[in-house]
Amino acid sequence: MKLQPVDISKTASVADIVFEALRKAIIEGDLKDGEPLRQDEIARLFNTSRIPVREAITMLEQQGLVTTQRYKGAVVASIAPDEVAEIFDFRALVEGTVIKAAVERMSEESRRKARQCHEAFSSSTDPMAWGDLNRQFHYTLYQDSGLPYHLGIVNNALDRIDRYLRAQLMLSNGRARAHDEHLAILEACEAGKAELAADLTRRHILGAKTSLLDHLKRK
Amino acid sequence: MKLQPVDISKTASVADIVFEALRKAIIEGDLKDGEPLRQDEIARLFNTSRIPVREAITMLEQQGLVTTQRYKGAVVASIAPDEVAEIFDFRALVEGTVIKAAVERMSEESRRKARQCHEAFSSSTDPMAWGDLNRQFHYTLYQDSGLPYHLGIVNNALDRIDRYLRAQLMLSNGRARAHDEHLAILEACEAGKAELAADLTRRHILGAKTSLLDHLKRK
DNA sequence: ATATTGTAAATTGGATCCAATATATGCATA
DNA sequence: TATGCATATATTGGATCCAATTTACAATAT
Incomplete structure (x- = not known):
């Protein structure tokens, strides 16, 4: 049986x-x-x-x-621009730490999967799918960090601002920029450069933050 | 009326x-x-x-x-030593950032209240009260950070390990050491040395972590 | 004695009912 | 018309009831 x-x-x-x-x-x-x-x-x-x-x-x-x-x-729940900004700062802090830990123990499997996500993100033409693929890409890179508590917190932070992230991706050059930055992060991971990956991730998140806040203010 | x-x-x-x-x-x-x-x-x-x-x-x-x-x-919920360790690491990361932001905008009022907490902590003979006073001391120092989201997360992290923190304070020299480290942090805050306060806080938390984990293993 | 099965008691999950409160409507009055 | 009041309706919070499932236990067989 x-x-x-x-x-x-x-x-x-x-x-x-x-x-x-x-x-x-x-x-x-x-x-x-x-x-x-x-x-x-x-x-x-x-x-x-x-x-x-x-x-x-x-x-x-x-x-x-x-x-x-x-x-x-x-x-x-509505969320004030101030709080959106704070959550992005928080993410930069924590996700930087998480990816650094992850790079040091990342499996071949995860790297391959991350690259797949990246490619899917690049080739997808459905704006609604971008948000999912973006998130999946990051999550795959974080998976092997061995920091489940951190990951839970990050996921919750992402839930809170997911709507805005999607909006940010649809901004003029939001997706192209995300593509480039993701690629840089991915390459850092594949090269085993943990501190670089962390730095790129932090900048990636803070860049999205300013871009989004600019947009929110202009409206 | x-x-x-x-x-x-x-x-x-x-x-x-x-x-x-x-x-x-x-x-x-x-x-x-x-x-x-x-x-x-x-x-x-x-x-x-x-x-x-x-x-x-x-x-x-x-x-x-x-x-x-x-x-x-x-x-x-029971909590594995691994997760306790991870939560302490997380706290060090976030609370360091929070206190740095707080020092830069700390009111006279908060400094006074923090000193009161510290003195109460020092003079209290009730082991059960130590935990509360310890937590209140830290919280007072974080209050003015202007980072409510971070504070919420920190509070939740503290909830998860509060039991163990209390145990740690009751260890041989746990309280004496906390007293000294608190004093150093407090003085850094009063002197407006944000980065120093952050560093001392991180070390304070990571010190408590190793002391506690040693204790958990020895049992 | 040990393992297995069947049944009763205990416990949780969900549905329905009632109470407390908020919102909408209509009427009276200035 | 605008304002205040009273009532009706809608909505949430909590209590009670029933169903689904687990746990405890006794009876039986090996």
Whole structure:
């Protein structure tokens, strides 16, 4: 007998499913800043009761993706330019450290996968896919860092500003620039130059920050 | 008529109260690693139903303070030495950055309050109070950083290892050493030496890390 | 005695119901 | 018309109930 074992106790609850769906909708910008989340409406959409929906919403609140007021409900969290800037600074700090650790123990497999992501990013013509590919590229480079706690925090930070990152990529030369900078980072990783990769990553993130903030102010 | 206005819509729900109580119990070590959280039992303790308890538990899970398994329930999250080490590294990285920003804009008020905390820490004979005073001291020094996002993350990291920090303070010369290092940090802040304060803070945290890990291994 | 199976008790997940609060609507009045 | 008030409706928070699953335990077989 050969069976692929599945740990049932880790299967997703209804709340998990609702949470993931809402999270995706928020970070992809399908649910806009300040848009209210009606428990009843969501429950109907998912053919369930309000209980799992409420659970999903409290999860989202802990993640900072929605804000709730007692008896008024939850709205998609809006985020001030100041906080966007701070999160980019934070990312530069942490992701720099993470990639440095990762380069020193990066597997051949990860390098290959990263290059694949990079190529997919370059050749994709679907602006909606850019955000995913961009994120996947970075994540692949971080994977081998051996710093799961750092990675969790980085992922949460990325969730908070994903919408803006996507917007930034669609700016005039956002994607071309990302392409070039990604390539430089990738080459540093492949050459085993950890400190260089860290430096390029930091600059990559801070560059995206200024570019995005310029754009936000001009509007 | 003079009234202190209170925003009713921000008053705590039952779930918030339960959450805070459980959080406190976990970080102070009253609830031990791996100890199960029975919804029914907790609900009875707080004279409420299981619904707010469940909400509190999902909040704790998002904070990483408990882990849950479907249909099996929640237990206080245990934390491997590796992860303790990683969190200390993370703290050194972020808190160094935070205190550097804070020194450059620290108010007279905050400096005075920090010194008060330091003195209270020195003179307190209650080992249980040390943890609080230690944390309050650091937090006061970080307050003026203008980096609320960073502060939130740091607070969460502290929650995760608070138990171990308390243990570390009670080690042979843990408190004496903390006292000396705190004093050095405080003086650097008062002298406006931001980079020095950052460096001392990083070393303070990494020192606590090695001291604690040594202790964990010896056991 | 040990292992295995079946059943009862305990526990969690989800649905439904009620209470508390907020929002919208209509009416009266200046 | 604009303002204030009262009521109706909508929405969230919490309690209770039922279903799904796990855990404890007794009975049975080897």
